[in-house]
Amino acid sequence: MRFDYFVVPFCAGFGYLIIVLLFTYGRWINELGEGAALKIFKSLLTRKTLLASREVFQECLVHRKVFRVNPLLGYMHMSLALGWFLLIVIGKFEASYFTGEFTNEFYFPIFFRFFELSPHRTFTLQFFNALMDFLLLFILSGVALALYKRFKSSAMGMKNSTKHTSGDKWALALLWMIFPLRLFAESLTAGFAGNGSFLTQPLGNLLGMILPVRMLATPVWWGYSIVLGGFMVALPYSRYMHIPTEILLIFLKNWGIKPKDSISGMAFFELYSCSRCGICIDRCQLNPAINKKNQMVYFLRELRAGNEVTQMAHNCLLCGRCQEICPVGIDLTNLRTISRKQKDNAHIHSSSYPSIPMHSFSTKVLYFAGCMGSLTPGIRKSMETILEVSGEKYLFLDKEKSYCCGRPLKLAGRLAEAEKVSQNIKEAIVSSGANTLVTSCPICYKSFKDDYKCELRVLHHSEYLLELIQGGMISIRSGNKRLVYHDPCELGRKSGIYTQPREILTKLGSLTNVEEAYGKSLCCGGSLGHLTISMEEREQIQKSTAEYLNQDNPDCIATACPLCKKSLTKFSESPVKDIAELIAENLIKSNYKDHKTKKSNLAEAVRIDT
Amino acid sequence: MSEWGFTVIQTNQSDMDQMDRGLIAKIGNAEPSIFWCIGCGSCSATCTAAQFNNFSPRRIIQAIRSGQVKDIMGEVNKCLLCGKCQLVCPRHVNTRNILLNVKQIMGQDAI
Ligand code: SF4
Ligand code: SF4
Ligand code: SF4
Ligand code: SF4
Numbered sequence: 001m002r003f004d005y006f007v008v009p010f011c012a013g014f015g016y017l018i019i020v021l022l023f024t025y026g027r028w029i030n031e032l033g034e035g036a037a038l039k040i041f042k043s044l045l046t047r048k049t050l051l052a053s054r055e056v057f058q059e060c061l062v063h064r065k066v067f068r069v070n071p072l073l074g075y076m077h078m079s080l081a082l083g084w085f086l087l088i089v090i091g092k093f094e095a096s097y098f099t100g101e102f103t104n105e106f107y108f109p110i111f112f113r114f115f116e117l118s119p120h121r122t123f124t125l126q127f128f129n130a131l132m133d134f135l136l137l138f139i140l141s142g143v144a145l146a147l148y149k150r151f152k153s154s155a156m157g158m159k160n161s162t163k164h165t166s167g168d169k170w171a172l173a174l175l176w177m178i179f180p181l182r183l184f185a186e187s188l189t190a191g192f193a194g195n196g197s198f199l200t201q202p203l204g205n206l207l208g209m210i211l212p213v214r215m216l217a218t219p220v221w222w223g224y225s226i227v228l229g230g231f232m233v234a235l236p237y238s239r240y241m242h243i244p245t246e247i248l249l250i251f252l253k254n255w256g257i258k259p260k261d262s263i264s265g266m267a268f269f270e271l272y273s274c275s276r277c278g279i280c281i282d283r284c285q286l287n288p289a290i291n292k293k294n295q296m297v298y299f300l301r302e303l304r305a306g307n308e309v310t311q312m313a314h315n316c317l318l319c320g321r322c323q324e325i326c327p328v329g330i331d332l333t334n335l336r337t338i339s340r341k342q343k344d345n346a347h348i349h350s351s352s353y354p355s356i357p358m359h360s361f362s363t364k365v366l367y368f369a370g371c372m373g374s375l376t377p378g379i380r381k382s383m384e385t386i387l388e389v390s391g392e393k394y395l396f397l398d399k400e401k402s403y404c405c406g407r408p409l410k411l412a413g414r415l416a417e418a419e420k421v422s423q424n425i426k427e428a429i430v431s432s433g434a435n436t437l438v439t440s441c442p443i444c445y446k447s448f449k450d451d452y453k454c455e456l457r458v459l460h461h462s463e464y465l466l467e468l469i470q471g472g473m474i475s476i477r478s479g480n481k482r483l484v485y486h487d488p489c490e491l492g493r494k495s496g497i498y499t500q501p502r503e504i505l506t507k508l509g510s511l512t513n514v515e516e517a518y519g520k521s522l523c524c525g526g527s528l529g530h531l532t533i534s535m536e537e538r539e540q541i542q543k544s545t546a547e548y549l550n551q552d553n554p555d556c557i558a559t560a561c562p563l564c565k566k567s568l569t570k571f572s573e574s575p576v577k578d579i580a581e582l583i584a585e586n587l588i589k590s591n592y593k594d595h596k597t598k599k600s601n602l603a604e605a606v607r608i609d610t
Numbered sequence: 611m612s613e614w615g616f617t618v619i620q621t622n623q624s625d626m627d628q629m630d631r632g633l634i635a636k637i638g639n640a641e642p643s644i645f646w647c648i649g650c651g652s653c654s655a656t657c658t659a660a661q662f663n664n665f666s667p668r669r670i671i672q673a674i675r676s677g678q679v680k681d682i683m684g685e686v687n688k689c690l691l692c693g694k695c696q697l698v699c700p701r702h703v704n705t706r707n708i709l710l711n712v713k714q715i716m717g718q719d720a721i
Contacts, residue, residue, distance in 0.1 A: 371658055371692040371693070371694050372693075372694075372697075375656065375694055375697060375698075401661040401662065402658055402661070402694075403658065404658050404659075404690035404691075404692040406690070408690065408691040408692050408693060408706075409690060409691050412691050412710055414691070414713070417687070421690060528691075528692075528693050531691070531704075531706050531707045531710050532640075532641070532704070532707050533704075534643065534702075534704065535643075535702035535704070566697065
């Protein structure tokens with residue numbers, strides 16, 4: 001057996017890590033809830049597992065999503081992750097090739113150059129040797145970049161980088177020391193044994209000229225082993241826990257496991273998968289307005305540490321901009337929302353909430369303006385006009401009195417109350433017998449679509465209006481106005497409706513694009529998700545978003561949400577209009593004319609009479 | 611008055627002996643904008659819940675400020691946190707946060 005006492009720290013650290021991981025993951029998996037085991041079992045041998053493996057390769061090793069944020073940052077992450085992974089795998093092959101048997105002491109490949117002193121002669125071994133040196137160089141370039149990033153994060157497209165805790169800094173220091181120590185240990189050994197390659201051999205020769213390499217080698221190997229072991233002991237308590245956790249998270253996600261509405265099980269997998277890369281920080285529009293460490297990376301850190309987070313949980317627009325860019329794909333807004341949950345739903349009586357009179361109608365289409373739609377008469381009236389012109393028989397569900405869909409309560413963490421409220425509306429929807437529900441409010445849309453689980457088609461009005469246009473039910477004049485479209489958070493990022501509104505707008509005028517669009521779209525500042533923000537802070541966001549959208553002096557800013565319209569109108573130079581309003585303005589009422597003229601003639605006559 | 615769509619509500623005299631400053635102390639701390647309220651009633655006029663029952667955010671705010679908190683605890687659950695009140699408030703009172711805070715405090719008392 002090949003053994004030297006210096007491998008003990010490494011082995012101890014490794015053993016400790018394995019025990020802690022098994023214990024921790026076991027507990028979380030236990031908390032995944034009933035049905036999870038069956039779900040996993042069923043998907044284990046399906047394509048899902050294959051897809052998950054591919055995702056693990058792309059995200060955990062290559063860091064494709066980080067590349068998209070910034071190539072240099074992506075390279076830094078990739079060199080460390082992929083480089084280290086290959087160093088372990090190829091090291092294992094090298095050792096197995098050398099000894100001729102696959103199994104060997106598990107630490108042997110890692111300290112291969114210590115144990116194998118003969119200068120390698122065969123071509124294959126020289127090749128392996130060079131490859132290992134190359135990989136080490138690859139990783140070291142990443143470490144150098146990481147160091148550089150500490151001092152100048154803007155070089156990698158980041159205005160703000162994460163402010164780490166001292167624990168994380170220690171772990172970081174250990175991680176950075178691993179590879180330079182390996183380089184020195186191997187070089188020193190190469191200095192007297194000649195078993196290095198293009199990197200370690202020249203360095204070893206150089207060191208050999210000035211230092212007693214034979215004497216120094218073993219202590220440096222000791223150092224390498226201690227740092228490796230130390231890093232593995234620190235790993236479960238530092239941000240590097242994300243390395244093993246992210247892999248499991250990707251598999252669980254692909255197998256269809258969803259987080260529950262409490263911080264347990266899957267939520268822990270998500271929490272510990274955050275690498276504290278800090279990419280989410282710059283995305284947060286609360287940065288200038290609320291100058292506190294409150295972005296997702298800090299929120300997750302506090303939550304993970306088990307600290308009191310209610311205040312932090314509330315200090316967020318739930319706009320989802322951070323979630324869109326998070327390379328790990330953590331359901332960040334959900335974690336904030338479920339942390340808002342309080343144990344206080346004891347007092348609810350269903351009588352507290354409005355109930356909707358139930359009827360059964362012969363119409364196939366229900367129109368629901370929503371609270372915000374009701375408070376924005378322009379949109380509501382435009383929809384009425386369009387629907388009338390189209391000849392579609394419809395029922396305006398909240399024409400007389402507006403109802404709330406329940407999502408605001410849900411966003412405030414009051415899930416049981418939200419459930420009660422939605423129950424009422426759901427019954428009214430179901431009993432109406434309609435097959436299509438059209439809403440003007442993206443907030444209602446999201447909740448009808450995801451939470452209500454009704455057996456009817458739920459459409460946002462932008463989808464429905466496009467259908468009407470494409471089906472020839474209405475026709476519109478095209479103009480040459482320059483339009484900019486603002487994606488509402490709840491419609492775009494949360495519900496994935498990006499193309500339909502744009503398709504309508506290209507029919508109405510020429511659509512110019514701004515950089516922060518689609519998933520990157522800014523929050524208008526009106527978000528119902530933030531309850532504690534003051535009006536001044538809101539206005540700062542509203543102003544900067546309005547200014548941003550006005551940068552090219554468009555003739556009109558188009559959006560598809562009553563709340564966005566309200567927020568942006570306050571500060572926008574060009575008019576802000578909802579898509580329904582734009583269509584109503586440009587509606588060709590040809591086949592409708594006779595009917596309409598008759599009506600207005602009648603009105604005229606009445607006026608003259610009185 | 612009814613021509614303008616208003617109705618007369620019951621007079622609401624404050625009994626100074628019954629005053630409970632506890633709630634306003636807590637809420638004033640969490641949401642100071644409660645002190646900006648001028649009692650205009652715009653919030654109640656637009657309130658979603660008020661269309662179905664006699665809920666009134668304005669009345670809640672007034673009750674908290676004048677320390678008449680006995681009845682508002684059950685009342686506040688009617689609020690749907692929909693945010694319409696906040697959009698119409700001329701004084702930028704964060705009504706939603708006030709109501710959420712009352713709900714939370716009430717919940718704590720219940721435990
Ligand atoms: S939440 Fe996502 S983007 Fe933010 S630090 Fe964690 S991993 Fe990075
Ligand atoms: S959801 Fe929006 S407001 Fe909240 S942390 Fe993310 S970017 Fe910031
Ligand atoms: S609208 Fe504002 S100022 Fe008027 S009563 Fe309501 S909270 Fe007070
Ligand atoms: S948030 Fe509550 S008080 Fe305000 S309008 Fe909605 S239901 Fe009424």
